[in-house]
Amino acid sequence: MPPTTRNRTTAQTEQIRENVLIAADRLYYSRGIHAVGMDALRDESGVSLKRLYQLFPSKENLVEAVLHRRRGIWNSLVETAVATGSDTPRDQLLAVYDVLARWFDEDDFRGCVFINTFGELGGTAPHIAMLIREHKASFQARLAELVTKAGAPAALAHQLAILAEGAQTTAAIAGTNDAAHHARAAATTLIDTALATNRPATSHHNDGVDPPVTT
Amino acid sequence: MPPTTRNRTTAQTEQIRENVLIAADRLYYSRGIHAVGMDALRDESGVSLKRLYQLFPSKENLVEAVLHRRRGIWNSLVETAVATGSDTPRDQLLAVYDVLARWFDEDDFRGCVFINTFGELGGTAPHIAMLIREHKASFQARLAELVTKAGAPAALAHQLAILAEGAQTTAAIAGTNDAAHHARAAATTLIDTALATNRPATSHHNDGVDPPVTT
DNA sequence: CAAAGACGAGAACGATCGTTCTCGCTTGCG
DNA sequence: CGCAAGCGAGAACGATCGTTCTCGTCTTTG
Numbered sequence: 477m478p479p480t481t482r483n484r485t486t487a488q489t490e491q492i493r494e495n496v497l498i499a500a501d502r503l504y505y506s507r508g509i510h511a512v513g514m515d516a517l518r519d520e521s522g523v524s525l526k527r528l529y530q531l532f533p534s535k536e537n538l539v540e541a542v543l544h545r546r547r548g549i550w551n552s553l554v555e556t557a558v559a560t561g562s563d564t565p566r567d568q569l570l571a572v573y574d575v576l577a578r579w580f581d582e583d584d585f586r587g588c589v590f591i592n593t594f595g596e597l598g599g600t601a602p603h604i605a606m607l608i609r610e611h612k613a614s615f616q617a618r619l620a621e622l623v624t625k626a627g628a629p630a631a632l633a634h635q636l637a638i639l640a641e642g643a644q645t646t647a648a649i650a651g652t653n654d655a656a657h658h659a660r661a662a663a664t665t666l667i668d669t670a671l672a673t674n675r676p677a678t679s680h681h682n683d684g685v686d687p688p689v690t691t
Numbered sequence: 692m693p694p695t696t697r698n699r700t701t702a703q704t705e706q707i708r709e710n711v712l713i714a715a716d717r718l719y720y721s722r723g724i725h726a727v728g729m730d731a732l733r734d735e736s737g738v739s740l741k742r743l744y745q746l747f748p749s750k751e752n753l754v755e756a757v758l759h760r761r762r763g764i765w766n767s768l769v770e771t772a773v774a775t776g777s778d779t780p781r782d783q784l785l786a787v788y789d790v791l792a793r794w795f796d797e798d799d800f801r802g803c804v805f806i807n808t809f810g811e812l813g814g815t816a817p818h819i820a821m822l823i824r825e826h827k828a829s830f831q832a833r834l835a836e837l838v839t840k841a842g843a844p845a846a847l848a849h850q851l852a853i854l855a856e857g858a859q860t861t862a863a864i865a866g867t868n869d870a871a872h873h874a875r876a877a878a879t880t881l882i883d884t885a886l887a888t889n890r891p892a893t894s895h896h897n898d899g900v901d902p903p904v905t906t
Numbered sequence: 907c908a909a910a911g912a913c914g915a916g917a918a919c920g921a922t923c924g925t926t927c928t929c930g931c932t933t934g935c936g
Numbered sequence: 937c938g939c940a941a942g943c944g945a946g947a948a949c950g951a952t953c954g955t956t957c958t959c960g961t962c963t964t965t966g
């Protein structure tokens with residue numbers, strides 16, 4: 477029951493807003509941002525232009541909201557994978573690449589929204605470029621936490637982040653999901669090598685952990 | 692001396708064409724493709740619209756020519772690095788990441804043209820998407836040649852390619868060139884691990900090649 | 907019922923897009 | 937010199953962009 481006004485309930489507004497974000501995400505992701513006009517978004521979302529502009533004061537604002545929402549989705553995917561994947565930091569790190577593998581298999585996969593948007597708008601929209609930079613930095617920071625917990629040197633986190641980024645663009649352009657498995661295999665090698673060579677012992681006596689065979 | 696007409700020499704035409712491609716590359720690379728109109732390209736190149744359209748029948752054709760030219764430049768960079776870098780396949784592979792390191796240091800670096808263009812146009816321009824896919828595939832094939840020559844399993848080439856792609860996007864978004872060094876360190880680990888475990892001997896007795904210390 | 911405010915459909919606006927055309931001017935040749 | 941062809945500068949074209957406005961309809965409240 478609406479409180480005392482004939483306005484829409486805030487819950488209804490939030491629902492419409494979410495629907496708009498979903499439609500905008502789908503359109504921007506599949507066709508690029510410049511290629512999708514507000515009219516196309518109106519048709520896709522079923523929300524009038526008037527309401528679109530009262531929900532988001534400008535297209536740039538809408539793009540930022542889409543990126544913000546994607547960031548939340550990505551973080552949730554990573555955290556659930558880390559939480560449910562396994563208990564050792566090593567397997568938690570590897571679980572990230574399993575997330576990638578499942579994502580690449582979706583039939584509308586077309587790469588990383590943030591990378592794509594950076595290429596299209598990074599040179600002309602500094603605010604959006606900064607938002608993208610922060611997102612990538614926070615992902616790297618999360619990897620760094622897990623790497624530290626695993627007892628590996630910090631450089632490993634950067635290497636694992638590069639693998640994740642490269643897997644996304646490679647899978648998008650090639651149109652296959654092989655990149656996820658290759659990235660996972662590479663990550664396994666890098667992690668285990670880092671763990672093996674980081675032991676304080678004088679030499680590498682290899683206590684049970686073999687250098688992995690890349691598949 | 693012009694042959695028998697008062698038209699421009701073909702050499703002059705080629706020079707103008709190259710100037711246009713250079714100007715278009717600079718504008719598209721720094722601002723994105725949709726954001727650069729033909730008028731802006733006219734101002735930047737000093738070539739009239741009429742001539743622009745007689746050199747390139749459409750903007751899409753021009754974009755393809757820009758990508759084609761970039762592909763030649765990239766291949767030259769890689770081949771000279773491979774040729775002059777060193778003689779062992781291992782160091783030739785690593786030389787690729789030195790190319791990246793020098794590239795990332797350029798002050799107008801903004802990522803890989805092909806990745807950026809794929810994000811912006813890959814969903815709506817299938818011909819351009821295919822061109823980008825072919826370029827990346829040929830780079831991977833070149834890596835595969837070197838990997839085979841090094842005696843490592845073919846999967847290593849995919850891993851090294853993913854590292855190169857990831858380094859480019861990471862460096863572009865972060866705005867630093869650290870990614871090149873991290874990618875090179877990771878590549879060193881992956882190569883040496885692959886070479887060590889690929890020896891036909893029953894176990895890894897590590898004949899002189901230690902697992903590298905990541906830096 | 908009456909009145910008022912919110913809403914959707916879509917026209918309208920100025921800007922800019924890719925592309926083509928007009929119009930003087932230059933230039934090389936008989 | 938006269939003429940024809942090619943050229944640059946820029947106007948022009950239709951389309952589409954992001955954004956705003958109009959107007960008729962509907963809902964809700966007194």
